[in-house]
Amino acid sequence: MNCIEFRHQLLTDPRCNVDDFHQHRDTCAACDRESMQVLQLEDKLLKSFSVTPPDGLKARIILAQTLNDEKNRGKFQPQWLAAAAMMVLVIGLTGWFGLQWTNQQGGISNLQTAVLNHITDELNHLHEDNNVQTADISNLLAPFGARLEGNPGQVNYLGRCNIRKQSGIHLVVPGYKGSVTVLLMPGEFINAAVDVNSSRFSGRIIPTDYGSIAVVGEHGEMLDNISDNFIRNIHWTS
Amino acid sequence: MTKHSRQFEALVNAHSTELFRYAYAMCRNRHQAEDLVQETYLRAWRAKDSLRDHRAARSWLYTILRREFFRLGQRTRPETRDPAELQAVAAVDYDTSTEAFAVRRAIDTLTKEDKESLLLQVIGGFSCSEIAALMESTPNATMTRLSRVRRKLRDLLSGNETTLKHEGKS
Numbered sequence: 001m002n003c004i005e006f007r008h009q010l011l012t013d014p015r016c017n018v019d020d021f022h023q024h025r026d027t028c029a030a031c032d033r034e035s036m037q038v039l040q041l042e043d044k045l046l047k048s049f050s051v052t053p054p055d056g057l058k059a060r061i062i063l064a065q066t067l068n069d070e071k072n073r074g075k076f077q078p079q080w081l082a083a084a085a086m087m088v089l090v091i092g093l094t095g096w097f098g099l100q101w102t103n104q105q106g107g108i109s110n111l112q113t114a115v116l117n118h119i120t121d122e123l124n125h126l127h128e129d130n131n132v133q134t135a136d137i138s139n140l141l142a143p144f145g146a147r148l149e150g151n152p153g154q155v156n157y158l159g160r161c162n163i164r165k166q167s168g169i170h171l172v173v174p175g176y177k178g179s180v181t182v183l184l185m186p187g188e189f190i191n192a193a194v195d196v197n198s199s200r201f202s203g204r205i206i207p208t209d210y211g212s213i214a215v216v217g218e219h220g221e222m223l224d225n226i227s228d229n230f231i232r233n234i235h236w237t238s
Numbered sequence: 239m240t241k242h243s244r245q246f247e248a249l250v251n252a253h254s255t256e257l258f259r260y261a262y263a264m265c266r267n268r269h270q271a272e273d274l275v276q277e278t279y280l281r282a283w284r285a286k287d288s289l290r291d292h293r294a295a296r297s298w299l300y301t302i303l304r305r306e307f308f309r310l311g312q313r314t315r316p317e318t319r320d321p322a323e324l325q326a327v328a329a330v331d332y333d334t335s336t337e338a339f340a341v342r343r344a345i346d347t348l349t350k351e352d353k354e355s356l357l358l359q360v361i362g363g364f365s366c367s368e369i370a371a372l373m374e375s376t377p378n379a380t381m382t383r384l385s386r387v388r389r390k391l392r393d394l395l396s397g398n399e400t401t402l403k404h405e406g407k408s
Contacts, residue, residue: 011385013359013366041392045360048341053258054272061250061279065243068280145290237292 006031014038111188111205112196114164115214119181119201125172126179128157132171140169141234144186146210150233164188166211173226180217180226186210186236210236245292246283253299254279260300260361263345264307264354274310278303300362300372304354344394352387355380 001009001020006028009016014035025032132155138148140158144167156179157172169184181203188211196203196216203216203223208231215227254275261271261278281302282289289298345353351373358369370380 008385011388012381013384014388038388038392041388041395042360044337044341044395045345045356045391048338048345049259049263049357049361051259051262051268053255053275054268057258057272057275058250058254061254061276062247064276064280065246065283068283142291145292147293 003028003031007034010035010038014042111164111185111190111212112194115183115196115203115205115216116198116201118161118163118170118183119216120198122161122170125157125159125170126181128172130155130157132156132158137171144169144184144210144236146184146186146234146236148233149235152233153229171230175217175221175223175226177218177221180215180221180223182226182230183214183216184230184234185212185214188212206231208236242286246279246286249282249295249299250279253296256361257299257303260357261303261307263357263361265310266342266346270310274303274306277306281306297364297368297372300358300364304372340395341391344391347394348387348390352383352390355383356387356391359384 001024003024006021006024009018009021010031025035134148134152136158137152137155140160141147152171153173155171155173157170159170161168161170161183163183163185166185166187168186168188171182171184172179173182174180185205190205190207190212193204193206196205196214200218201216202219202221203214204227205212205214206227213227213230215223215230217223217226257278258271258275261274262268265271265274278299282299285302289295345356348356355369355373358364358372359366364372366380366384367377369375369384370377373380375383
């Protein structure tokens with residue numbers, strides 16, 4: 001970085017945190033002086049508007065939010081409407097729960113099959129060794145509204161995939177007996193963990209806040225640590 | 239308390255002070271700044287489902303605040319903005335030094351866009367790319383604008399210092 005570039009950068013973003021910028025300032029006395037002057041101006045600017053917020057501002061914001069909710073509840077739920085809604089609800093729920101239970105049993109069974117089919121269809125991923133970086137995992141998680149909050153350990157394959165028309169994330173990690181497949185399946189909600197088994201693989205589908213996670217390896221593989229690791233280290237915000 | 243309410247409270251605790259400072263710097267009226275921040279959070283709460291990525295919450299709040307400020311500008315006639323406000327806030331931890339006054343006066347001479355870009359960087363701490371996204375501009379145009387604004391401010395303030403020195407001597 002030369003003096004002209006430095007001074008342009010200085011006026012554009014005086015608190016720039018680029019190595020070249022710092023290196024030039026440390027080696028050029030004239031630019032160092034210029035930098036001091038601009039930073040003094042920055043401090044003056046900041047100080048000029050460091051006004052203290054009114055007392056109780058935060059409390060008033062939260063109160064306004066609460067009152068807004070109360071108002072909306074009052075607007076849409078007069079007593080007679082609530083009573084009528086309750087009757088419809090009681091009648092409807094009986095039928096709905098029956099239907100959901102039937103659908104869910106079929107749905108879970110389908111999900112188990114879909115998971116095993118997906119792994120079998122993409123067996124090649126079990127032999128990949130891409131040494132996936134945590135930044136790549138974070139980048140893939142971001143569009144799902146999820147973020148990595150810890151070290152997921154070694155990951156040999158990472159990709160986006162579709163399972164039952166839902167978009168999810170396919171990972172392969174090393175296990176004791178061979179490669180283990182981890183499928184993050186947002187939107188695939190189940191009530192309780194279920195086992196998946198085929199002639200070669202076994203594993204579990206575990207419910208999570210965002211849907212479910214499938215962890216499947218060779219028969220006899222130790223999967224608990226792997227599933228715990230991914231459930232603990234990935235935070236879903238939506 | 240629901241998950242949404244907890245998140246909302248965290249957003250209030252994390253950003254309401256800087257939003258108030260930004261609002262105040264833009265409108266220079268303490269009561270209007272408070273109204274702007276309250277309205278910003280209320281709109282954010284009502285539209286909470288539209289926020290998909292919570293890491294973007296801060297710039298989302300600034301976007302809402304900017305819109306509210308422009309609505310306020312359309313509703314409020316310039317003369318209703320309180321010029322005596324500076325005196326009123328003097329008692330509540332506000333820099334009333336001659337230097338700070340000169341800085342604020344110099345900022346008032348900037349165009350709306352120049353002032354906003356500068357305040358988003360100085361108070362909001364946003365990068366040029368983020369400011370460009372907030373102001374629907376390009377990073378290069380924002381960089382040029384910020385460079386020009388700082389040069390102008392420096393000239394204005396050095397002229398002001400010279401004036402003050404002359405006044406002190408005479």
